[in-house]
Structure formats: structure tokens, C-alpha cells
Amino acid sequence: MKRVIHIVFSIFLLFNGISFFGQSRIKQKIILTKKENIKMADSILNLGMKYQDAGEYSKSLLLFDKSLKIYNLLGKSQKVGDCCSYKAVTYYYQGDYSNALFFFKKSNEAYKKTKYKKGISSILNNIGGVYYYLGNYLDALNYYKQAIVVQEELNDTKMTAATSQNIGAIYSQVEDYPNALKYFRKSYLIYKNSTDVKAISQNLNASGIVYIKLSNYPKALKNLNQALENANQINDKQLKIEILSSLGELFFKQSNFERALYYYNLSLKYATEINSLQYISITEVALGKILNNLGKNKQAITKCLKGYTTARKIGAVSVKKEACDCLYKAYKSNQNDKLALHFYEKSINFKDSLKSGETSNKMMNMEFQRLQLLDSISHVNKEHAVEIKHKEEVQKKETQRNIIIISLCFIVFVALGLWNRLNYTRKSKIALKIEKDLSEELLLNILPEEIAQELKEKGFVNARDFNLVSILFSDFKSFTQTAEKMSPQNLVEEINTCFKAFDLITEKHKIEKIKTIGDSYMAAGGIPKPDKESLTNIVLAGLEMQDFMSKRKINNEANNNPAFEMRLGIHAGPIVAGIVGIKKFQYDVWGDTVNTASRIESNGIVGKVNISESLYDLIKDDESFVFQYRGNIHAKGKGEIKMYFVEKNPIISN
Structure with missing residues (x-):
């Protein structure tokens, strides 16, 4: 049963008194008003924190919003950062990771304005934590590294311990348990000398989960019982939920289902109470x-x-x-x-x-292989030095009579060795270049050129927002029924033939293939480089795909072979694009535009290109196309959507 190690959110928010000075009575009145507002905002914020600790998240969010408005009006950037940080943590506990990331990043911006390094350190750690839970380990590591740089500047051992624990959690996810325990132990040694009972409890829970995975059940039980005792001591419901869930996992692994049910039911009870x-x-x-x-x-x-x-x-x-x-x-x-x-x-x-350990291990092995190469070069140099020294000793022992012969043999030997070495080096460079070219070609086949270049230069790719991108979806109607009439080999060959044709069509019209999911094909226009002609091109691509499928159906039926028919839908709007996870790199897109495009496709008709009203409004003046209004069509999860069929203008085509 897969477990998620909880990420530590260490928030250090300092409330500093602000002094104002003035000479006139009017100015003194303004000063009092500001001080009263700050005092009121501080009280509201503190009350929100109490509701958050009690698990009453809806109340805490309302109070955080009220204090945030006052701090914004007063221009108190550090206090704005505090409010945004608390809001983000509340959203995280509710499972709303999109809003959690948004408000953590807003908090970071506010702290940067006042150069509040302690707050920046905490926020970078927390952003890494959210990315970790979402399985995006590359982004998580990137933010943890940024956090550690700031923590070292501040000599903040407590936050260094929290970040070390988070890095240990990533090692655990990629199943490098010795390194995971190493980082957990490093953070525990710092925590145990402090009075931070919550941090100690979280650390014991994290290491307990690793011991479960290593089947060291007695050690796991000892850590988890101590963690639960600490959590009960401070009455932290969220922490108790996590530890009780870990105990349930421990007894499930031992097939003690009665105790596993007890702990999981207790964890569910508390989780339901705080939503x-x-x-x-x-x-x-x-x-x-x-x-x-x-x-x-x-x-x-x-x-x-x-x-x-x-x-x-x-x-x-x-x-x-x-x-x-x-x-x-x-x-x-x-x-x-x-x-x-x-x-x-x-x-x-x-x-x-799922994007998890395999690719992460490969990335870690890249550094290991680099060190191996350096060690190999050093070893070759040492061997070469030993060989020369040995020859010198042999040369000294030879008599004068053999000096000329030995010298000639030595010269020939060295010459041959150098020639072989040079030849080996030349062949190695050629082989390395071939491997590099193959790797480059493979990477460009997986990712867009601009994204591949950014990945090579930085080791990661930042997600980007696009205001207008067109998304194309297609799938085969009655796929299961048609597939049942075909052998597995024929089925794969038929799908491959269709998707190869689609790949050539997308390349021809300069749109980006995103991925295939079963019998579904997904492409996008206008990314990663915005293109004003992408809207027209993606519609032309969709029409050409349907034309290919129609001709393919005629050919298959003429040969008495089963044939697929296809629905195809296109929608345009804003999206977020980037690389997901660290295993099997894939350039992907997210957003409501993607979901709507899928609904447009599923409400299409075989052989037709179905488009949304938003796309129609953008291309309706293009004389290359003619449109047929379909009316309001009910789309699952989206309500009524106006849709249009689009075809090539027969006059322009002729």
C-alpha cells in the first residue's frame, strides 16, 4: 500500500512593532489610526491562526482575508507575506494544492520586498513541499536547494533540519532508504535538542514509514508510538491523522487487519472533523x-x-x-x-x-557515473606512472651491452602505446559524439526544441502560462467493439499507422503533438512558441486527419478488414504547460481549456471536426473555412456549450 510521507511546513513569522513620529496634532491622529489598524489586523491574524490549529479552516481563511486587506492598505509587506503564508498552509491541509502554491508564491514576493530572509527560507521550503506531494521531485529539489542557501546565510539550524528532512523524504520516494534515514537522522539530531515537539513527532513518523518499507516492524512501531505520544501531548489533529494512518499501514503490512482497521478508522475520524x-x-x-x-x-x-x-x-x-x-x-x-x-x-x-523513482535514480546515477569516469581517468594515470617507473628500474639493471637493444625496444613500445592510445582516444571521441547525437535526437523527439534546450541548460523546466492555445483531441468511436474483431498484432499496427499519419500532419502544420492515451490523440497549437497562424493550422490539421481516416476506412473495407471511425474536437483558451515529474520526461498541458477540448471531442460526430464557440469567434472571418452551427450541446461537467462543425471552403479549395 503506497504511503505519502508528510512534508514539514516550518513557518517562522515575526511580529515587529512599528514606530511613527510626527509633530502636528493632525499627524498624531493619523499615527494613532495606523497603530489601531495594525493592532486590529494582528488580533484578527492571531485569531485565524487559532482556528487553523483547531482545524476550522473555513473560519481561519475568512480571518486571514480580513487581516490581509488591512495590511495591504497599510503597505505592510512583511505582514502581507505572513497572511499569504498562513492561507497557503490552510489550503494545503484541505488538499487544494493549486491555491497553496499560489499563496506561497505571493508570500515569497511580499517577503522579498522587505528582504525578510527568514520568511523567504520558510516559504521556499514549503513550496518544495507542495511540489513533493504532487510528485514533481525536480521542482521540489530546486526549491529545497534555494532554501538551504538562505538558511546557511542565516545560520538557521532549525530550518536546515526541516529541509534536510524533506530531502530525506525524496530519497524515500525513489527507494534509496539508507540515504533517506541518513537525512532523517541528521534532522532528528538537531530537533532533539530543541523544544519543538511537533517537529520531532513529524521526524519520527517519517522515519517510521521508511522502517515499514524496510520491513523493520519493531523499529517502525517504536518510532510511530513515540510520535503519536508527542502529537497527543500537543493535541495536533493533523499530525495525529498522519501518524494514525502510518500505524494502520504498519499493521496492514503484518496482516493484522483488526488493528489496522482500528488505526485507519481513527485517522479517518479526525480527517473528517477537520476536512x-x-x-x-x-x-x-x-x-x-x-x-x-x-x-x-x-x-x-x-x-x-x-x-x-x-x-x-x-x-x-x-x-x-x-x-x-x-x-x-x-x-x-x-x-x-x-x-x-x-x-x-x-x-x-x-x-x-505516475512519475517516480526510476528516472530520479537515473538522474542521480548520472552524477555517480561522472565520478566513476573521473576515478577511471585517475586510475589510468596512476597505472601509466607505475608502468614507466617499472621500465626505468628494469632499464637500470640491464648491462651496457643491452642498452641499445632495450632502448630501441622501449622506443618502439612507447610509440605503439601512444599510437594505440591516440587511436583509442579518437575512436572514443567518435563513439561519444555518436551517443551524444543519438541522445540529442531522442530528446528532441520527446520534447519541443526550446524546452529540450532549457532542460539541458538548467536541469529543469519552469512551467509557463499561455493566454491563448488551441487544443485538439481525437478518439476512435466504438474502439472496444472494433478492436475485438482484430488480432492484438493487427490492432497495434492499425493504431500505429493512424498515429504515424497524425504525427506527419501535425509536423506539416507546425503544431505540437502532446501525447497519446490509448486510442486518443492530443495536440496543441501555439506552444511552446506562440504563433498567430496556429489557430488556422490546427483546424487544417484536424480536417486532414479526418480525411485520412475516411480514406483509410474505404481501403480497409475494400480488403474486408475492420475500420475505425474518428471523432475530433478543438477548443482554444489559456493553459499552463511544462514538464511533469522526473520519470519519462513528457511535455504536457493543464487547465480548464484542456478539459473543455476533451468535452468538445466527445460531443462530436464521426468524420467531422467539431469546434467550440470560443475558437469559432477567433477564426470565423477566415475565408478558408465554412461553419455549421450546431446549437447548444450539453457537455458533461460543463453544461451547455455552443458548438460548430467546420469544413474547408469548397470555393477556396478549388
Whole structure:
């Protein structure tokens, strides 16, 4: 059962008194007003912090907003940073990671204005924590490294301990458990000399989870019991939720389902009280898995469906995969093969989406291989020095009679050795160049050229916002029924033929292929470089794809082979684009525009190119196309959307 190690959010907010001076009575009145406002805002902020500690998040957010407005009006940048930071932590506990990132970054901007390094250090650590939970380990490490630089400037051992613990958590995710325990131990040695009971408890919980993975159950139980005792001491509900969930995992691993149920139910109770969607989803799925093992499949289905629904709200891919695995087993045991297959396929899709340890290990091995190469070069130099010294000693022992012969042999030997070495070096350079060229070609085949260049230069790629990008989706109608008439080999060959054709079409019209998911093909126009002609080009590409599928269908039917028919939809709007995770690099896009484009496709008709009203408004004056208004079409999750069919203008085409 996959576990998530909680990230430590260490927030150090200092409330400094501000003094104002003036001479006139009018100025003194203004000073009093400002001081009264600051005092009132401080009181509201402190009250919000109390509600946050009590798990009453909706009340705390309202109070943080009120104090934030006052601080903004007074121009108190550091206080603005404090409010944004507390808001971000509240959103994190509720599983709203998008808002958590937004307000952490707003807090960082505010702290930079006043050069408040302690606040900057804390925020960088927290941003890294959110990226860590989302599985984006490259961005997480980047922010942790930035945080450590500031912490070292401040000589802040406590925050260094928190960041070290977070780095240990990343090692745990890539299954490098010795290094994970090394960093946890490093932070524990700092914490144990402090009075920070919460930090010690979080550290013990994190190391306890690693011991579970190493099957060292006695050590895990000792750490987790101590962590729970500390959490009860300070009555921190969020911390108790995490530790109780870890204890549930420990007893599940030992097949002690009775105790596992006890701890998971207790964790779920507290999570529900404070509306922690993250742990509600984790514990519901965990309870479903236990019920599966106990043969209570109907109850397992109920629990896992609840966990799956909650995980979908917060976008927790790993939890959704766990829920689908649980539902597959439960429905299979109930002999409901249709639903079992449905959730099995979803589990496979989520598995492909997860970005975890394999690529991270490869990246770490790149540094290891570099050190190996340096060691090898050093070893060769040492061997060469030993060889020369040996020859000198042999040369001294030879008699004068053999000096000429030995000298000639030595010269020939050295000449041959140098020639072989030069030849080897030349061949090695050629081989390295070939490998480099192949790597470059492979990287450019996976990522856009601009993104690949940025990745090589910086080691990571920053996500970018685009105000206007067109998104194309296609999929094959009745794919499952048609596929059943084909052998696996013929099915793969047919899909490959279609997608190869689509790749050539997207390249021809200068739009970017994003990915394929099963029988679905996704492309985008206007990224990574905005292009004013991309809207026209993506529609032309869609029409050409449908034309290819029509001709392909005629050819297949003439040969008595099954043929696919395709729906295709296009929508335009703002998106966020970047590289997801650290395993199997993939350039991807996110945003409501992507979801809407998918709905436009699913509400299309075979052989037609279906577009949204927003795209129609942008290209309606283009004489290359003619449009057919379809009216308001109901789209799942989006309500009524105006849609249009688009075709090439026959007059222009002729």
C-alpha cells in the first residue's frame, strides 16, 4: 500500500512593532489610526491562526482575508507575506494544492520586498513541499536547494533540519532508504535538542514509514508510538491523522487487519472533523483494501469509491490508482467483470501518469557515473606512472651491452602505446559524439526544441502560462467493439499507422503533438512558441486527419478488414504547460481549456471536426473555412456549450 510521507511546513513569522513620529496634532491622529489598524489586523491574524490549529479552516481563511486587506492598505509587506503564508498552509491541509502554491508564491514576493530572509527560507521550503506531494521531485529539489542557501546565510539550524528532512523524504520516494534515514537522522539530531515537539513527532513518523518499507516492524512501531505520544501531548489533529494512518499501514503490512482497521478508522475520524481531503482519500482506500482482504467486497467497494471520488477532487494520482486497484479486485471477486475491467484500465492509465523513482535514480546515477569516469581517468594515470617507473628500474639493471637493444625496444613500445592510445582516444571521441547525437535526437523527439534546450541548460523546466492555445483531441468511436474483431498484432499496427499519419500532419502544420492515451490523440497549437497562424493550422490539421481516416476506412473495407471511425474536437483558451515529474520526461498541458477540448471531442460526430464557440469567434472571418452551427450541446461537467462543425471552403479549395 503506497504511503505519502508528510512534508514539514516550518513557518517562522515575526511580529515587529512599528514606530511613527510626527509633530502636528493632525499627524498624531493619523499615527494613532495606523497603530489601531495594525493592532486590529494582528488580533484578527492571531485569531485565524487559532482556528487553523483547531482545524476550522473555513473560519481561519475568512480571518486571514480580513487581516490581509488591512495590511495591504497599510503597505505592510512583511505582514502581507505572513497572511499569504498562513492561507497557503490552510489550503494545503484541505488538499487544494493549486491555491497553496499560489499563496506561497505571493508570500515569497511580499517577503522579498522587505528582504525578510527568514520568511523567504520558510516559504521556499514549503513550496518544495507542495511540489513533493504532487510528485514533481525536480521542482521540489530546486526549491529545497534555494532554501538551504538562505538558511546557511542565516545560520538557521532549525530550518536546515526541516529541509534536510524533506530531502530525506525524496530519497524515500525513489527507494534509496539508507540515504533517506541518513537525512532523517541528521534532522532528528538537531530537533532533539530543541523544544519543538511537533517537529520531532513529524521526524519520527517519517522515519517510521521508511522502517515499514524496510520491513523493520519493531523499529517502525517504536518510532510511530513515540510520535503519536508527542502529537497527543500537543493535541495536533493533523499530525495525529498522519501518524494514525502510518500505524494502520504498519499493521496492514503484518496482516493484522483488526488493528489496522482500528488505526485507519481513527485517522479517518479526525480527517473528517477537520476536512483533510488528502487523508480522507488515503484512509478510505486503505480501509477498502483491508475489507477486500477480509472478503467483505461490497463494503470494500463503498469505501474505495468514496476514496476515489475524494482523490479526484484533489488530483492525487497515486491514491486514485490505489482506489482503482481495490475496486478491480472487489468487482472481480463479485464476478462483475465489466466494472472490474473498467477500473483495471483506469489503474493502468494512472500507473502511466505516475512519475517516480526510476528516472530520479537515473538522474542521480548520472552524477555517480561522472565520478566513476573521473576515478577511471585517475586510475589510468596512476597505472601509466607505475608502468614507466617499472621500465626505468628494469632499464637500470640491464648491462651496457643491452642498452641499445632495450632502448630501441622501449622506443618502439612507447610509440605503439601512444599510437594505440591516440587511436583509442579518437575512436572514443567518435563513439561519444555518436551517443551524444543519438541522445540529442531522442530528446528532441520527446520534447519541443526550446524546452529540450532549457532542460539541458538548467536541469529543469519552469512551467509557463499561455493566454491563448488551441487544443485538439481525437478518439476512435466504438474502439472496444472494433478492436475485438482484430488480432492484438493487427490492432497495434492499425493504431500505429493512424498515429504515424497524425504525427506527419501535425509536423506539416507546425503544431505540437502532446501525447497519446490509448486510442486518443492530443495536440496543441501555439506552444511552446506562440504563433498567430496556429489557430488556422490546427483546424487544417484536424480536417486532414479526418480525411485520412475516411480514406483509410474505404481501403480497409475494400480488403474486408475492420475500420475505425474518428471523432475530433478543438477548443482554444489559456493553459499552463511544462514538464511533469522526473520519470519519462513528457511535455504536457493543464487547465480548464484542456478539459473543455476533451468535452468538445466527445460531443462530436464521426468524420467531422467539431469546434467550440470560443475558437469559432477567433477564426470565423477566415475565408478558408465554412461553419455549421450546431446549437447548444450539453457537455458533461460543463453544461451547455455552443458548438460548430467546420469544413474547408469548397470555393477556396478549388
